[in-house]
Amino acid sequence: MKNKKLKILTVIILGFLAVFSIFHINSQRKNSYKTQRIYKSQRAFGDDYFDIYEIIIDDKNIIKGKIIDDDYYKKSKGLKQIMKTSKEEIDNYDDILNSIELLEKNPATIYKYQEDIDKKGHKILFIINYDLNKGYVLDLQI
Incomplete structure (x- = not known):
């Protein structure tokens, strides 16, 4: 059960980081x-x-x-x-x-x-x- 929660948490964190990275790269391109x-x-x-x-x-x-x-x-x-x-x-x-x-x-x-x-x-x-x-x-x- 802990392993499953850890995997879900990891996927959520990685997804958040991916979205943040895309936003950051796009904001840098404007400048x-x-x-x-x-x-x-x-x-x-x-x-x-x-x-x-x-x-x-x-x-x-x-x-x-x-x-x-x-x-x-x-x-x-x-x-x-x-x-x-x-x-x-x-x-x-x-x-x-x-x-x-x-x-x-x-x-x-x-x-x-x-x-x-x-x-x-x-x-x-x-x-x-x-x-x-x-x-x-x-x-x-x-």
Whole structure:
């Protein structure tokens, strides 16, 4: 009898945890950002790539960052050089570059740079302006 009650209690607890987990995951999705890939490079040997995404932010401050500074320009230089090298392949290259440069000049723009320690050679640069609800992601894997 105790075994049966324990099994029923376990099923109830697991069901509650499953419902709670689904609710929690869905609530986390609402506080995020949407991306649209605007450039997808050809995949190279070892799955190397350089992609550009435009971001639309639904929740202000979802991505924490720093104001544009010298460190930003150092970190973005190589990524922008790759972007320039791919100029012929990128639709609306001049418009995208101009938009990024306008964001860089805006004092409300922030950036976040991250290198993935689990995936060597993976670098991501977020350029975001919450006031304009606009941003870009430069995503490089080498």
